[in-house]
Ligand SMILES: [Zn+2]
Ligand SMILES: [Zn+2]
Ligand SMILES: [Zn+2]
């Protein structure tokens with residue numbers, strides 16, 4: 001059994017971790033209804049599984065209050081090769097998804113919505129990376145993993161540090177993070193994630209043709225990618241979140257001791273407790289002045 | 297089936313080849329047998345006196361937990377903007393072959409690894425390489441933030457001759473470090489092969505000067521302990537150690553990679569105004585302000601004056617704002633917000649039949665049941681109460697630096713996670 005598996009875990013066998021945004025706050029205001037979105041995604045998942053019989057797909061839902069695994073093609077035992085019934089994937093996934101959305105909704109009621117429209121992307125990214133580590137541990141022969149974020153909700157600046165941690169961990173394990181962002185503005189987090197890990201960031205212009213975008217850009221394995229003309233980056237938004245108000249900023253103050261970012265001048269660093277002098281316009285004049293005073 | 301076996305064999309062979317290449321760097325065939333002789337170290341004696349192979353997995357996990365306990369002390373103030381001079385002794389003592397193939401080659405190999413690790417952990421810091429040869433010291437690279445340029449310069453200059461002079465090296469470093477901004481931490485790391493120093497003047501004076509300039513000097517010796525090195529380290533607050541063998545040397549040098557606790561008198565804290573430029577689209581054309589040339593693609597835009605610059609980090613040549621890529625800063629944030637160590641779930645809890653414990657690891661979905669559907673060993677996050685397997689425990693604390701359980705619940709309302717369990 002093991003040798004059959006090993007034979008076919010060639011470099012074009014993929015493990016695709018799909019992070020599905022199920023945030024109800026986003027979908028209630030989206031121009032593309034969630035059901036249409038799902039039908040595009042389900043056909044896309046099917047086509048990945050059909051490209052190679054050893055391809056594996058794992059779907060993690062990122063909701064408003066929680067994240068959970070909702071589908072794993074390696075666990076779907078009684079369908080697949082022998083019966084080949086497509087609806088099995090759909091029905092399994094849809095059932096788990098419905099349970100998840102109901103659970104997530106209940107949690108939202110307990111929390112009394114404070115109107116944060118983001119989804120728990122940092123959680124689902126972390127879970128996907130743990131799953132990928134398990135695959136790496138399973139031995140030298142494993143499918144080539146990658147992460148695909150199907151995201152619509154805007155970035156949650158409070159997740160900045162966690163998402164950056166996940167991005168660096170993915171980069172160290174050489175796992176590319178692809179992102180397909182269907183929200184209204186660009187997502188700075190996903191742009192950075194794809195740029196740093198060498199994945200593809202795409203913001204489809206026509207949402208009715210979502211399946212076309214998904215299948216042409218994101219379906220091919222990593223090996224074949226080098227032969228394709230994939231969409232070029234339209235720039236990367238490197239803005240950061242300030243630690244004091246969780247606001248996204250393009251200019252700010254950085255603590256020289258711990259590198260925390262603040263949007264305005266503070267007397268004391270809230271992260272490390274260092275006490276600062278007065279505001280300095282930039283590093284060089286600051287150091288010059290300091291040097292002079294210390295020498296006199 | 298046949299085909300598969302062949303492929304697998306090939307796969308294994310390739311692996312072997314890789315390993316050989318990896319080890320060939322410093323080990324000759326006869327050395328390898330020497331290393332192999334240490335195989336007794338992987339055995340342990342059990343209660344009845346029988347020799348058993350060490351259970352590496354639980355041992356590994358125990359080691360990791362010990363590491364974790366020592367690492368997670370209270371939130372320490374770290375000096376993250378470091379200016380480090382690495383002084384490499386290339387006097388003729390460095391050609392000694394007590395380290396294989398020579399002290400010099402071993403030092404170079406591990407300095408390379410150290411430089412990469414250093415920049416990973418101290419993103420805004422700068423390093424400069426200094427060599428001592430023929431009694432004089434020489435700046436191999438100026439202070440800079442690019443690991444590649446340092447490594448390249450070092451590999452091109454590996455030959456040794458003459459005597460070593462600690463004083464000349466310290467004077468050179470002192471001259472450079474005196475100029476750096478006051479919020480930076482000034483450090484010297486000396487990799488010393490010689491047993492003597494041949495100085496033009498009074499070295500005690502130089503040591504006092506370094507102390508006055510708050511330069512922290514550390515020495516790693518490759519031969520034996522020397523009084524003057526010990527004195528230097530004691531006076532300036534550095535650490536002194538002597539390497540026993542190559543792996544010990546590697547351990548000692550990597551201890552200098554994590555940021556040292558910033559002592560208030562060593563670094564003056566400051567708020568630095570910085571800009572986080574956007575990266576322009578691939579294929580866009582613009583004239584950069586640093587080289588005054590038209591360039592296609594890449595490039596960054598200063599958020600204050602919108603001038604184009606080619607590389608980060610830099611200072612905008614138009615408005616003077618310090619420009620940095622924000623992911624560069626974010627690489628060190630896991631030091632600031634470490635995640636709490638997970639608790640081991642006690643055996644009594646595991647055996648309690650009334651508790652409904654999770655069947656699978658929250659992170660990777662690995663089953664947590666052992667034979668007979670009994671709950672097996674696991675750890676539990678004290679904040680979100682999710683259960684994790686031991687492998688995820690290590691990965692989460694050593695690489696990911698996020699708890700997947702805590703990240704999958706809204707932070708602003710921590711009480712949800714409590715009511716949920
Ligand atoms: Zn703020
Ligand atoms: Zn600080
Ligand atoms: Zn330029």
Ligand SMILES: [Zn+2]
Pocket residue numbers: 598599600601602603612613614615616617
């Ligand atoms: Zn500018």
Ligand SMILES: [Zn+2]
Pocket residue numbers: 130657658659660661662684685686687688689
């Ligand atoms: Zn796990």
Ligand SMILES: [Zn+2]
Pocket residue numbers: 677678679680681682699700701702703
């Ligand atoms: Zn947790």
